[in-house]
Amino acid sequence: xxxxxxxxxxxxxxxxxxxxxxxxxxxxxxxxxxxxxxxxxxxxxxxxxxxxxxxxxxxxxxxxxxxxxxxxxxxxxxxxxxxxxxxxxxxxxxxxxxxxxxxxxxxxxxxxxxxxxxxxxxxxxxxxxxxxxxxxxxxxxxxxxxxxxxxxxxxxxxxxxxxxxxxxxxxxxxxxxxxxxxxxxxxxxxxxxxxxxxxxxxxxxx
Numbered sequence: 001x002x003x004x005x006x007x008x009x010x011x012x013x014x015x016x017x018x019x020x021x022x023x024x025x026x027x028x029x030x031x032x033x034x035x036x037x038x039x040x041x042x043x044x045x046x047x048x049x050x051x052x053x054x055x056x057x058x059x060x061x062x063x064x065x066x067x068x069x070x071x072x073x074x075x076x077x078x079x080x081x082x083x084x085x086x087x088x089x090x091x092x093x094x095x096x097x098x099x100x101x102x103x104x105x106x107x108x109x110x111x112x113x114x115x116x117x118x119x120x121x122x123x124x125x126x127x128x129x130x131x132x133x134x135x136x137x138x139x140x141x142x143x144x145x146x147x148x149x150x151x152x153x154x155x156x157x158x159x160x161x162x163x164x165x166x167x168x169x170x171x172x173x174x175x176x177x178x179x180x181x182x183x184x185x186x187x188x189x190x191x192x193x194x195x196x197x198x199x200x201x202x203x204x205x206x
Contacts, residue, residue, distance in 0.1 A: 020103060023103030027060070027103045028059070029060050029204070030103075030201065030202045030203075031129070032106070032131060032200070033099075033100050033108065033121070033125065034106070034107040034108070034131050034193070034197065035096075035110075035130060035131065036048050036107065036109045037112045037135065038134060038137060040142060040146075040150065041137070041142030042135040042136070042137040042142055042181050042182070043135050043145075044110070045066050045068075045109040047109075047189050048109040049064055051193045051194065054194055055203065061104045062105045063105075063106050063107070064109060065092060065096060065099075065109070065110075067109055070092060074091060075087075075088050075092075079161075080167075081161055082167070085114065086117055089118070089121065092121070094124070097121075097124050097125055100129060105197075105202060105203075111163050111169070115173065118172065128201075131177075132172055133175065133179060134175040134179065135179055136171075136179065137180075137181050137182030137183075139164050141182040141183075150162070151165065177192060177196050179193065
């Protein structure tokens, strides 16, 4: 993967004495990016926060980056065109990497509809640091959960570039796990994710 060089040229990377390894040792777990992807209404945020609660109860350092929340600040200047979606995920990837380097388990809940964008974030970090969770739910189920009425507006042409209606969603081809958030109980989905996190050695089973 080709990494775009920074526009700023008069910069030098400063190497800290407090390393990621030292932060992880203090936390008693690895840093990692747990990337939840799926359609709007698939249950990404619900699952991410439920997984965070479970990890927090185990004493882990965690943080959830939520799609709507991030667009209130960091990405408040972006719309939903393909170009803006790409930039949105690029920024999130960079922020998630910083959290990971701090030894935090960062959970991201974004539609992130394009495979290339998700793979770009995966390519920012070492193998094993990025765990992709596909929240699999039919669009019919997602629409039935649409308390904000955004699917209805999208189908009426009131919202442009809406994923699943007027803009494509590219499902992961090889995610670390696929979670049936459309039909399975939340507790079962949480356990599936926790099992994968432990399998990857991010947290211990103790």
